[in-house]
Amino acid sequence: MRGLAMRGRLNAGLVAGGALVAVVVLAALVSFVWTPYDPTLVDAAAKLHEPGGGHLLGADKFGRDTLSQLMVGARTTLYVGIVAVGIAALLGTPLGVLAGMTPRGWLSELVMRVNDLVFAFPALLLAVMLGAVYGAGTLTAMIAIGVATVPAFARVARAATLQVMVTDYVLAARAAGRRGGAVALRHVLPNISSVLIVQASVSFAIAILAEAALSFLGFGTRPPTPSWGRMLQESQELLFSTPRLALWPGLAVALAVLGFNLLGDGLRDFLDPKLRRIRADG
Amino acid sequence: MTLYLVRRLAVLVASTAVAGVVVFAFMALLPGDPAEIALGVNATPEAVAELRAQFGTDRPPVTQFLDWFGGLAQGDFGTSYVTSAPIGPQISDRLGVTAVLVLGGMAVALAVAVPLGTYAAVHHRDPLGAALSALSQVGIAVPAFLAGILLVFVFAVRAQVLPSGGYVPLAEDPGEWLRSLLLPWLSLGLVQGAVLTRYVRSAVLDVLREDYLRTARAKGRGRTGALWRHGLRNASVPVVTVLGLQLATLLIGAVVVERVFVIPGLGDLLLNGVAGRDLLLVQGVVMVLVAAVLLINFVVDVAYHLLDPRLR
Amino acid sequence: MLTVDGLTVDGLGVRAGDTELVREVSFSIGPGERVGLIGESGSGKSLTALSLMGLLPEGVTATGRATLAGRDLIGVPESRLKRLRGRDLSMVFQEPMTALNPLMRVGAQVAEVMTLHGRGRREARARAVELLERVRLPEPEQLARAYPHQLSGGQRQRVMLAIALANEPALLICDEPTTALDVTVQKRMLDLIAEVAPALLFITHDLAVVAAVCERVLVMYGGRVVESGPIREVFTRPRHRYTEGLLAASRLTPRGTRLPTISGSVPAAGHFPGGCVFGNRCPHADALCETVPALTGEGHAHACRHPAG
Numbered sequence: 001m002r003g004l005a006m007r008g009r010l011n012a013g014l015v016a017g018g019a020l021v022a023v024v025v026l027a028a029l030v031s032f033v034w035t036p037y038d039p040t041l042v043d044a045a046a047k048l049h050e051p052g053g054g055h056l057l058g059a060d061k062f063g064r065d066t067l068s069q070l071m072v073g074a075r076t077t078l079y080v081g082i083v084a085v086g087i088a089a090l091l092g093t094p095l096g097v098l099a100g101m102t103p104r105g106w107l108s109e110l111v112m113r114v115n116d117l118v119f120a121f122p123a124l125l126l127a128v129m130l131g132a133v134y135g136a137g138t139l140t141a142m143i144a145i146g147v148a149t150v151p152a153f154a155r156v157a158r159a160a161t162l163q164v165m166v167t168d169y170v171l172a173a174r175a176a177g178r179r180g181g182a183v184a185l186r187h188v189l190p191n192i193s194s195v196l197i198v199q200a201s202v203s204f205a206i207a208i209l210a211e212a213a214l215s216f217l218g219f220g221t222r223p224p225t226p227s228w229g230r231m232l233q234e235s236q237e238l239l240f241s242t243p244r245l246a247l248w249p250g251l252a253v254a255l256a257v258l259g260f261n262l263l264g265d266g267l268r269d270f271l272d273p274k275l276r277r278i279r280a281d282g
Numbered sequence: 283m284t285l286y287l288v289r290r291l292a293v294l295v296a297s298t299a300v301a302g303v304v305v306f307a308f309m310a311l312l313p314g315d316p317a318e319i320a321l322g323v324n325a326t327p328e329a330v331a332e333l334r335a336q337f338g339t340d341r342p343p344v345t346q347f348l349d350w351f352g353g354l355a356q357g358d359f360g361t362s363y364v365t366s367a368p369i370g371p372q373i374s375d376r377l378g379v380t381a382v383l384v385l386g387g388m389a390v391a392l393a394v395a396v397p398l399g400t401y402a403a404v405h406h407r408d409p410l411g412a413a414l415s416a417l418s419q420v421g422i423a424v425p426a427f428l429a430g431i432l433l434v435f436v437f438a439v440r441a442q443v444l445p446s447g448g449y450v451p452l453a454e455d456p457g458e459w460l461r462s463l464l465l466p467w468l469s470l471g472l473v474q475g476a477v478l479t480r481y482v483r484s485a486v487l488d489v490l491r492e493d494y495l496r497t498a499r500a501k502g503r504g505r506t507g508a509l510w511r512h513g514l515r516n517a518s519v520p521v522v523t524v525l526g527l528q529l530a531t532l533l534i535g536a537v538v539v540e541r542v543f544v545i546p547g548l549g550d551l552l553l554n555g556v557a558g559r560d561l562l563l564v565q566g567v568v569m570v571l572v573a574a575v576l577l578i579n580f581v582v583d584v585a586y587h588l589l590d591p592r593l594r
Numbered sequence: 595m596l597t598v599d600g601l602t603v604d605g606l607g608v609r610a611g612d613t614e615l616v617r618e619v620s621f622s623i624g625p626g627e628r629v630g631l632i633g634e635s636g637s638g639k640s641l642t643a644l645s646l647m648g649l650l651p652e653g654v655t656a657t658g659r660a661t662l663a664g665r666d667l668i669g670v671p672e673s674r675l676k677r678l679r680g681r682d683l684s685m686v687f688q689e690p691m692t693a694l695n696p697l698m699r700v701g702a703q704v705a706e707v708m709t710l711h712g713r714g715r716r717e718a719r720a721r722a723v724e725l726l727e728r729v730r731l732p733e734p735e736q737l738a739r740a741y742p743h744q745l746s747g748g749q750r751q752r753v754m755l756a757i758a759l760a761n762e763p764a765l766l767i768c769d770e771p772t773t774a775l776d777v778t779v780q781k782r783m784l785d786l787i788a789e790v791a792p793a794l795l796f797i798t799h800d801l802a803v804v805a806a807v808c809e810r811v812l813v814m815y816g817g818r819v820v821e822s823g824p825i826r827e828v829f830t831r832p833r834h835r836y837t838e839g840l841l842a843a844s845r846l847t848p849r850g851t852r853l854p855t856i857s858g859s860v861p862a863a864g865h866f867p868g869g870c871v872f873g874n875r876c877p878h879a880d881a882l883c884e885t886v887p888a889l890t891g892e893g894h895a896h897a898c899r900h901p902a903g
Contacts (some may be wrong), residue, residue: 113297116297116579117297117300117301117304119575119579120297120301120572120575120576120579121301121304121572122530122531122534122575123534124534124537124538125534125568125571125572128552128553128556128564128568129305129308129309129564129568131556132309132555132556132559132561132564133308133309133561205423209425212425212427212428213425213426213427213538216427216538216541217537217538217541217553219556232427232428232431235431236431236542239431239434239435239439239446240439243435243439246431246432246435250424250428250431250432253423253424253425253428254420254423254424254428255423257422257423257424257425258419258420258422258423261419261422261423262419492692493687493689493692493693494692494693494694494695494696496649496687496693497687497693497694497695497754497757498695498706499649499676499679500647500649500679500680500684500685500687500758501679501680501684501706501707501710501757502676502677502678502679502680502681502707502710502711503676503710504672504673504676505672511706512695512698515697516695516696516697519697589697590696590697591696591697591741591743592696592741592743
């Protein structure tokens with residue numbers, strides 16, 4: 001794995017981003033075995049419980065424990081992010097590599113045109129369309145975010161492949177008569193892997209933002225499963241009386257996104273400073 | 283340039299048509315029969331057939347598509363199966379509100395990003411410049427609706443100087459109109475401004491290293507003068523591309539922000555349509571938003587070519 | 595230092611932090627005089643030029659004294675310097691492909707240097723076309739409306755020359771103006787510079803070029819002027835051992851193709867020996883060379899303890 005060689009040194013962004021992401025992942029993992037309360041438990045006695053006294057971060061209008069909800073919400077966030085980025089990477093990478101390996105072919109042209117078309121359908125519109133037809137839920141949100149992220153991967157994979165294709169070792173392999181598929185697996189993929197990892201991190205941040213927005217609008221994870229976006233939506237009506245209900249999920253979203261963004265930037269510098277140039281926007 | 287314009291225009295028309303097919307196929311062909319939905323399970327087959335004929339859904343899909351898509355060009359979006367109200371006027375009523383929201387947000391984003399990004403680039407060695415870069419990183423992590431909630435908390439809940447939501451039409455009261463849009467503009471603009479700041483910074487940094495800036499100083503311009511006269515326009519070339527992506531993002535962000543601030547724009551209409559299972563309405567609004575994204579891309583591409591004589 | 599009209603440089607030094615890049619450089623250029631400044635890369639010749647223009651990079655500072663027609667150039671506030679730049683002294687850079695603003699029409703870029711220094715817009719536009727003609731660009735009217743990318747490298751360098759000459763400066767500085775150009779274009783460009791320059795400081799590493807353009811030459815090495823004098827004398831009877839080596843390396847020996855070169859390589863900035871800067875590479879160096887030799891001699895001067903010839 002040439003692309004993953006330890007080329008760089010640890011940098012501040014990498015450390016800070018890694019730490020934030022680690023906190024989110026840890027919260028999600030711990031939530032599988034332990035949360036202070038059942039996050040979906042409605043408890044009239046704990047209604048709008050102030051922080052402290054068992055409810056470390058307080059409770060919402062149904063008496064549900066905020067910390068427990070945040071922890072399970074981290075799970076939802078990561079789940080949606082992993083599936084969405086997975087969809088985008090699995091679809092986008094082969095398309096981009098294919099387009100990059102045959103830069104003048106009709107296939108390449110077709111891939112890029114389809115890419116442009118998908119670009120016109122942002123995640124939110126896809127999710128609304130899917131939701132309107134099939135009913136909204138975690139699955140429609142993941143698919144919408146994933147499909148909308150395909151162009152970013154395809155573009156980055158194509159740009160990186162174009163660069164790899166003109167390197168000496170690929171030219172040599174092709175001159176030696178290696179088939180396209182073999183070149184793609186042996187030379188192209190390992191060499192663009194670091195670009196893809198960086199893109200995955202950046203896309204993850206965008207997926208978290210999208211998931212939060214979709215849940216906020218009611219097109220994401222359905223109740224009672226906790227989600228940061230819906231916690232924010234539910235907090236809005238109580239903003240005047242209990243603003244902390246918005247504070248915690250808001251902070252969670254912002255820190256998770258910041259974490260993945262910093263991680264992406266940090267990885268870029270760490271893996272290969274030259275990568276700075278190739279990055280899909282958005 | 284003319285040739286390019288013609289070609290790019292053809293691409294715009296073609297991609298809008300293809301997007302139309304996608305939206306139509308998705309919204310009109312996949313879900314159940316709107317006539318059956320409208321009449322419920324106990325309807326007689328005759329009544330369903332009659333309503334189908336009335337909706338026009340008994341015709342072949344291609345005819346339906348051509349009818350719908352052809353109507354769009356004249357602003358005819360069809361008649362809602364649910365409310366029996368024509369959809370076109372509803373969309374045009376709200377298009378303006380969303381456009382004002384998006385453009386205002388963009389103006390805020392530019393007003394934030396151009397000075398801050400330029401400052402951060404020129405002073406990239408100073409602590410303040412570095413702090414600005416870090417601050418923009420934080421801004422990127424805040425979704426527009428969260429910024430909206432935050433702004434409502436600060437300006438409506440605490441300071442109580444601006445309304446927490448609602449919309450007053452311009453014709454009714456210009457002052458209140460402005461007050462009702464300030465927070466939505468800021469919610470959209472500040473976040474996008476943070477994203478844009480990073481691009482402006484890197485574009486200006488690139489330009490600062492250019493030889494022609496030294497030439498400008500050799501002519502007798504000061505540092506600031508050289509950057510102002512020769513640097514910013516050159517830096518704007520890459521920034522314009524990002525601006526297009528951002529306008530598209532803002533358009534979608536507006537859908538969410540309209541919900542936060544209860545603003546009767548396209549996003550509000552879209553979400554109401556989904557809630558009311560008004561699929562033809564949803565289909566129309568989605569088509570308008572998709573066409574808007576494509577149109578923005580077109581304008582940006584053309585602007586890019588106008589800005590850079592090397593591409594003309 | 596008798597010249598009042600021309601350029602007088604006295605004890606110029608350039609430093610970046612603790613590293614001295616140029617030391618004790620003194621010379622003068624009279625009106626109409628064409629002086630070459632030669633040396634390898636890293637010798638400090640470009641920094642010398644940039645310090646006169648007040649265009650040193652951030653963190654690099656100049657000391658000493660330099661005057662042009664009696665006006666100070668060193669240690670003067672930027673607000674005062676920028677009124678001199680482009681009017682009293684101007685500069686043509688090495689890389690013509692990137693020196694012009696790609697988004698601005700050529701004519702406007704020439705006119706800009708005139709409007710900046712107080713000329714009316716309309717007059718500047720008209721004069722820009724005249725200037726383009728003066729630097730022998732074909733169809734100047736049309737060319738003024740072109741963008742830089744539509745011009746060849748040689749044409750762009752002529753545009754730069756037109757910009758430099760626009761306000762009839764007292765001194766023109768050229769930093770390797772033909773290095774990036776095709777050999778065929780070089781000659782005509784050099785002839786043009788020699789013809790139009792009011793007073794010229796011409797920087798190059800190419801001895802043939804300097805011989806073609808200049809009357810007098812300064813040889814720089816390690817941030818110091820090691821030899822100076824009329825071209826003919828310096829090139830036929832070099833005194834400093836560095837100049838001698840440089841000339842030998844540039845000449846094909848009559849019998850073969852083997853070039854005698856100076857042994858070793860140019861040290862990094864700040865790593866030149868303490869005495870004679872050439873001491874560590876000079877075959878004649880001895881204990882005497884541990885102290886800095888002064889630049890001595892009327893007309894043809896050199897800073898060497900063991901001069902050739």
